Amino acid sequence: MENIDNIYEQLDKELSMNGADNLREIRRGALEKFRRTGIPTTRHEEWKYTRVSSLFNKQLNLPVSGADLPFTREDLDALRLPGQAEANELVFINGLYSAAFSVIRSSGIEIVPLAIAAENEYAPIVKAHLGHSSKYHEDGLHALNTAWLRDGAFVSVKKSAVPEHPLYIINIADARKQHQFLQPRCLIHLAARAVLQVIDNNITIGNVDCLTSQVVEAVVEEAAFLEYYKLQHDAPNSSIVSTTHIRHVGKSNSHVVTISLDGKLVRNNLNIVLDAEHCESHMYGLYMPKGDDHIDNHTLVDNVKPHCFSNELYKGVMSDRSTGVFNGKIFVRQQAQKTNAYQSNKNILLSPEASVNTKPQLEIFADDVKCSHGCTIGQLDEDGIFYLRSRGISEDMARSLLLHGFATDILEQIKPLALRNYMEELINHRLELKEYEY
Amino acid sequence: MLSIKNLTANIEDREILKGINLEIKAGEVHAIMGPNGSGKSTLASVLAGRDHYDVTGGSVEFNGKDLLDLKPEERAGEGLFLAFQYPVEIPGLSTINFMKTSLNEVRKYRGQDPLDAVQFLKLMKEKMALVNIDKTLLSRSLNEGFSGGEKKRNEVFQMAMLEPKLAILDETDSGLDIDAIRIVANGVNSLRREDNAVLVVTHYQRLLDYIVPDFVHVLWNGKIVRSGTKELALELEERGYDFIKNETATV
Numbered sequence: 001m002e003n004i005d006n007i008y009e010q011l012d013k014e015l016s017m018n019g020a021d022n023l024r025e026i027r028r029g030a031l032e033k034f035r036r037t038g039i040p041t042t043r044h045e046e047w048k049y050t051r052v053s054s055l056f057n058k059q060l061n062l063p064v065s066g067a068d069l070p071f072t073r074e075d076l077d078a079l080r081l082p083g084q085a086e087a088n089e090l091v092f093i094n095g096l097y098s099a100a101f102s103v104i105r106s107s108g109i110e111i112v113p114l115a116i117a118a119e120n121e122y123a124p125i126v127k128a129h130l131g132h133s134s135k136y137h138e139d140g141l142h143a144l145n146t147a148w149l150r151d152g153a154f155v156s157v158k159k160s161a162v163p164e165h166p167l168y169i170i171n172i173a174d175a176r177k178q179h180q181f182l183q184p185r186c187l188i189h190l191a192a193r194a195v196l197q198v199i200d201n202n203i204t205i206g207n208v209d210c211l212t213s214q215v216v217e218a219v220v221e222e223a224a225f226l227e228y229y230k231l232q233h234d235a236p237n238s239s240i241v242s243t244t245h246i247r248h249v250g251k252s253n254s255h256v257v258t259i260s261l262d263g264k265l266v267r268n269n270l271n272i273v274l275d276a277e278h279c280e281s282h283m284y285g286l287y288m289p290k291g292d293d294h295i296d297n298h299t300l301v302d303n304v305k306p307h308c309f310s311n312e313l314y315k316g317v318m319s320d321r322s323t324g325v326f327n328g329k330i331f332v333r334q335q336a337q338k339t340n341a342y343q344s345n346k347n348i349l350l351s352p353e354a355s356v357n358t359k360p361q362l363e364i365f366a367d368d369v370k371c372s373h374g375c376t377i378g379q380l381d382e383d384g385i386f387y388l389r390s391r392g393i394s395e396d397m398a399r400s401l402l403l404h405g406f407a408t409d410i411l412e413q414i415k416p417l418a419l420r421n422y423m424e425e426l427i428n429h430r431l432e433l434k435e436y437e438y
Numbered sequence: 439m440l441s442i443k444n445l446t447a448n449i450e451d452r453e454i455l456k457g458i459n460l461e462i463k464a465g466e467v468h469a470i471m472g473p474n475g476s477g478k479s480t481l482a483s484v485l486a487g488r489d490h491y492d493v494t495g496g497s498v499e500f501n502g503k504d505l506l507d508l509k510p511e512e513r514a515g516e517g518l519f520l521a522f523q524y525p526v527e528i529p530g531l532s533t534i535n536f537m538k539t540s541l542n543e544v545r546k547y548r549g550q551d552p553l554d555a556v557q558f559l560k561l562m563k564e565k566m567a568l569v570n571i572d573k574t575l576l577s578r579s580l581n582e583g584f585s586g587g588e589k590k591r592n593e594v595f596q597m598a599m600l601e602p603k604l605a606i607l608d609e610t611d612s613g614l615d616i617d618a619i620r621i622v623a624n625g626v627n628s629l630r631r632e633d634n635a636v637l638v639v640t641h642y643q644r645l646l647d648y649i650v651p652d653f654v655h656v657l658w659n660g661k662i663v664r665s666g667t668k669e670l671a672l673e674l675e676e677r678g679y680d681f682i683k684n685e686t687a688t689v
Contacts, residue, residue: 387526388536390486391596392514392544401539405530405579 007062008035011147022118023149026131030146037140044139049325049357050267050296052141055211055239060181063094065151069101070094070174071205076101079172079203081231083418087168087199094174095182095212096151108161109196114152114187122154125189129219133245136271136300141241145183145215152185157194157224166197166416171214175237176206187217190224192250197227197416202263204238209264214242222250222276229414230268232260233426236291239265246272248279248308257413259423260287260295261430267296274301274308274336285314286410288430289322289354296325303336303366312343315410317403318354329361330371337368345375348406400431439464439635440485440505440604445496446660447484454480456660457496462604462635469638469646471671472657473679478639479523481657482608486520487513501603514540515547517603517634521593521610528580533592536580537562541599565598569625587618594625601629606637611645623648643675656682 040047091101118126220226272281287295301310316324326345347356360373388398414420440462447455454477487510498505542552569591654670655662663686
């Protein structure tokens with residue numbers, strides 16, 4: 001058992017020891033940043049509405065590399081999302097990349113331990129892109145992921161490769177005995193003209209509180225296309241802070257859908273860096289906290305180069321005493337002329353104790369751009385409910401149908417059919433809509 | 439079929455209906471006419487069960503049941519249908535899926551089995567022809583982005599699907615061009631049977647050229663001040679509502 005208080009000393013000692021490691025320099029820098037900044041408090045502007053410090057009040061178990069795996073392959077089979085039996089699986093167990101459980105089934109895609117990639121032919125890519133997200137996060141939690149970095153994974157999708165099946169990232173937390181603090185890390189590289197679908201899913205086993213601090217960095221080269229689906233419907237004892245950092249370095253596209261249905265505390269940072277001309281990115285989000293859940297989506301689009309397009313639609317339904325947060329930053333640098341950036345955030349509050357904080361943040365330094373943003377917070381439309389009731393539909397069902405309709409345009413953005421159907425099912429189950437097909 | 443006795447209703451603290459009496463029998467078509475603000479739409483909404491209004495007195499019996507005691511969805515189950523003056527747009531819910539849910543919920547209320555996909559599509563096809571409505575329109579979100587005419591045709595389509603005993607048409611002609619009025623009226627007429635009835639609420643007489651009423655009632659200031667046959671509608675068209683206002687003022 002280790003506590004966050006002495007993690008600095010431990011890592012400092014580890015990084016002072018002898019032994020070649022190409023990741024040492026970046027980890028050392030991150031550790032210093034962690035020492036300087038610490039775990040963010042609500043005084044930090046980016047963390048104003050999301051309190052993570054309380055998650056560190058308890059003894060946290062940091063997993064050890066090389067420990068015996070607490071699961072068997074059969075355990076894993078039972079946890080897989082339906083319809084993903086053919087997927088390429090990148091498995092993290094307690095935040096550590098598991099080569100034993102990870103499987104590549106398509107051609108043109110490869111998974112290599114990050115420490116090895118940092119030293120073989122992938123070294124230039126790792127050097128150029130690993131840790132790029134840290135420029136966007138001035139907080140110690142993000143830095144700690146890098147400082148702690150061990151058993152990370154590097155995913156390479158070769159030039160012009162179009163893997164037949166998605167890359168399915170499964171983060172499994174073993175919370176049966178101890179509080180776990182997991183810090184999975186991976187870097188995904190899409191070479192020119194590569195096309196990849198990623199499904200990113202967290203699964204917690206057991207009832208003890210656990211916390212995941214995840215960082216995924218992706219690099220998208222010329223004419224490549226990245227689809228990224230992040231699905232959060234984890235156990236009520238699980239909290240997650242995640243950063244998904246997508247950097248477009250050649251004219252390329254991305255399509256990101258983030259669906260958060262469950263989790264005690266969820267904080268998603270999504271960064272899209274448009275670092276080449278004529279990139280296009282679409283971001284969609286649906287968050288439906290219930291009970292005392294807290295779901296926070298912070299998005300950032302950094303328009304570095306001209307002629308890029310980004311579009312963003314996030315929708316939230318807050319019930320019970322839950323809270324939602326949306327913060328959408330659009331940054332248009334001086335040379336990023338002809339930027340088109342759109343953002344919209346819509347929220348429904350289902351109970352008087354539910355709340356949402358929404359904040360668009362546009363910082364525009366170029367003068368020839370089109371940017372728009374809008375946000376709404378409201379309740380379910382009473383006229384709509386009466387209309388459906390007047391057609392024989394019960395009040396509860398009318399509410400569910402309206403909520404389902406509200407969620408539909410986000411669900412429609414999930415392109416893999418098996419995944420979309422499964423999410424539909426989860427949402428119908430949540431809304432208690434079962435009887436007829438919708 | 440419908441028996442309204444001395445019905446009074448408020449919106450907030452303002453009295454809108456001040457004692458309505460109306461009897462509708464199976465097979466009849468009634469029209470309620472009146473100037474703006476006379477309480478026509480309030481009456482239609484109260485009958486359908488909108489909780490925006492407080493019923494302060496009187497009774498409404500529908501096929502032997504106390505209508506005011508029923509929830510809106512139960513009224514639909516009992517065979518009451520309101521064609522809305524302003525049909526509501528429901529984003530993300532296709533008309534087809536909405537109709538499937540609506541029809542099967544109503545059937546459930548009536549103790550009938552739900553229709554399977556084949557039966558449902560067959561019925562839908564038949565009723566679509568009735569109001570000249572296109573399938574692509576029905577695949578779209580309910581009423582969202584529909585033109586005024588499309589919304590009203592969609593109302594009559596729903597009515598045809600649900601086969602109500604009493605259909606209340608609230609200003610169904612408002613905003614429609616003459617072709618759309620004809621289509622809507624033909625749809626309504628083709629659904630008329632011995633055992634059902636229609637209540638047309640309208641400001642103007644023109645819809646009544648196509649849906650010919652057996653009885654016409656004039657609503658003014660929350661009360662029915664005059665009842666007659668279809669000739670009354672023509673008289674109103676010619677003389678305007680002022681003559682009624684003047685008459686009632688002198689009484």
